[in-house]
Amino acid sequence: MAKPPSFLTAIFExxxxxxxxxxxxxxxxxxxxxxxxxxxxxxxxxxxxRESMVMTHWMRTVHDGxxxxxxxxxxxxxxxxxxxxxxxxPHSLPIPVVMDRRCRLAVDCKLIRNYAEGRGKQPxxxxxxxxxxxxxxxxxxxxxSGAKIIESDENxxxxxxxxxxLRTLYSLGIRSLMVEGGAQIIxxxxxxxxxxxxxxxxxxxxxxxxGIGYTLDPASLARLSFQATEGVGIDHIIGxxxx
Ligand SMILES: NC(=O)C1=CN([C@@H]2O[C@H](COP(=O)(O)OP(=O)(O)OC[C@H]3O[C@@H](n4cnc5c(N)ncnc54)[C@H](OP(=O)(O)O)[C@@H]3O)[C@@H](O)[C@H]2O)C=CC1
Ligand SMILES: Nc1nc(O)c(N)c(N[C@@H]2O[C@H](COP(=O)(O)O)[C@@H](O)[C@H]2O)n1
Numbered sequence: 001m002a003k004p005p006s007f008l009t010a011i012f013e014x015x016x017x018x019x020x021x022x023x024x025x026x027x028x029x030x031x032x033x034x035x036x037x038x039x040x041x042x043x044x045x046x047x048x049x050r051e052s053m054v055m056t057h058w059m060r061t062v063h064d065g066x067x068x069x070x071x072x073x074x075x076x077x078x079x080x081x082x083x084x085x086x087x088x089x090p091h092s093l094p095i096p097v098v099m100d101r102r103c104r105l106a107v108d109c110k111l112i113r114n115y116a117e118g119r120g121k122q123p124x125x126x127x128x129x130x131x132x133x134x135x136x137x138x139x140x141x142x143x144x145s146g147a148k149i150i151e152s153d154e155n156x157x158x159x160x161x162x163x164x165x166l167r168t169l170y171s172l173g174i175r176s177l178m179v180e181g182g183a184q185i186i187x188x189x190x191x192x193x194x195x196x197x198x199x200x201x202x203x204x205x206x207x208x209x210x211g212i213g214y215t216l217d218p219a220s221l222a223r224l225s226f227q228a229t230e231g232v233g234i235d236h237i238i239g240x241x242x243x
Contacts, residue, residue, distance in 0.1 A: 007197065007228040008025055011239050012062050014215060018194050022166035023177040027189050028059060029214075030235075036211030037159035038182060044076045045211075047203040050084075056192045057084040060200065061091040063168060063178040065124075068184035069170040070100035079110050080180070081120055082181055094178060095121050097216025099165060101128040101152075103138035107145040115146050124148045124172075183214040190220040198240040201232075 004007075030047040031037050040046045048056060060066055062082050066080045080096040096111050105112075114120030125147045127139060134221055143149050148170070152165050169177060179189050189195055199220060224240040231237075 004055055005090065005230045005232060005237065007230055007239055008055065008059070008237065011197055011199070011227055011241050012059075013106040014241055017241055018196065019196075020163075021151035021168070022170050022194065023064065023164070023174045024192060024196045024198040025166070025177050025179060025189065025194055026059065026063065026199060027057070027179045027186065027195045028197075028199040028201075029181045029186060030056075031193065031214075032203055032204060032205045032207040032211065034206050034208070034211070036207035036213050037181060037186075038075075039207060042071075042075050042212050045207065047205060049203065049235050050202050052201045052203075052237060053234040054084050055232050056201070057082045059178060060094050061085070063094045063176045065097050065174040065177045067097040067177055067185070069182055070102075070104050071184060072180070072182040073098045073100070073105050073109060073111070073147045075182070077106075077110050078180075079114060079120065080159060081114070093121055095166075096123045097169065097177070098123060098125050099161065100125050101161075102130075102132075102135050103127050103142055103149070105142060105147065107141050112142075112145050112147055116136040121181055122146065122148050124150055126150050126152045126168065128152055128161075141151075162188050162194060166194060181214075182222040183212055186214045189218070190216050192218065193223065195221060198241045200238045201234045202238065204234055 111123040115122050129151050223242050225243045227239040227241050229238045
């Protein structure tokens with residue numbers, strides 16, 4: 001992929017107006033033909049072909065932050081960087097953010113190691129205030145390993161966490177956020193109604209019924225309108241933008 005597809009750049013050039021003090025949110029993930037995002041038992045699958053993976057890394061460059069749930073962080077040990085882009089072309093790297101109420105992130109994960117070795121931005125861990133001593137011990141260990149620990153301004157209600165986390169990230173300067181999953185995070189963000197762009201990569205593979213799927217409540221993305229479907233390499237990319 002020499003450059004991102006024009007429909008995708010158009011989605012990101014669109015001036016989205018939002019009333020709340022929160023980042024603009026892009027929800028994105030890759031799925032198989034049978035709508036699975038991971039294999040049996042959550043095994044990480046590289047579903048995206050080379051070209052669409054480069055496209056995903058390009059999307060990372062146009063966001064201030066990139067967010068995953070702690071389930072993904074523990075399972076995949078992701079780097080959330082832009083290493084698939086051509087070397088020598090300067091681009092911006094998003095701040096990795098992990099939604100991790102109980103500070104379960106591993107202190108030796110790649111996000112923390114990359115930061116310690118000067119190869120990545122400082123990872124932010126969003127946790128929920130607690131008196132639980134085990135959580136507080138893990139919090140201290142993460143902090144001393146280099147992670148920035150952020151107490152979420154939880155506004156629980158019906159959609160636990162999401163709106164409070166977005167407000168907190170906005171107050172820390174994050175104006176655009178790419179949300180990469182996994183399954184529970186996709187569900188929470190979709191239900192929150194606070195998604196401004198949705199970009200789904202569909203790969204021509206079938207995982208089977210034991211793979212990990214996700215749910216999207218039919219009403220959850222009512223604010224979005226379909227923009228385009230385009231082939232990128234062997235995959236198809238489907239883009240939605242807020243109305
Ligand atoms: N194909 C793709 O594009 C992608 C696939 N994946 C796959 O997804 C799987 C992981 O998904 P899953 O296990 O669902 O984990 P998630 O990454 O969705 O993380 C879920 C955890 O995040 C924490 N969390 C904090 N706040 C919230 C909130 N508001 N809503 C939901 N969760 C919250 C919870 O843990 P706690 O309460 O302890 O904080 C929860 O258990 C892996 O198999 C991975 O490979 C992941 C990303 C992309
Ligand atoms: N776009 C995309 N395609 C796939 O096939 C994937 N499995 C994912 N997964 C997401 O990317 C994270 C891994 O990132 P790094 O390669 O380590 O930078 C993974 O944790 C998922 O969030 N995405």
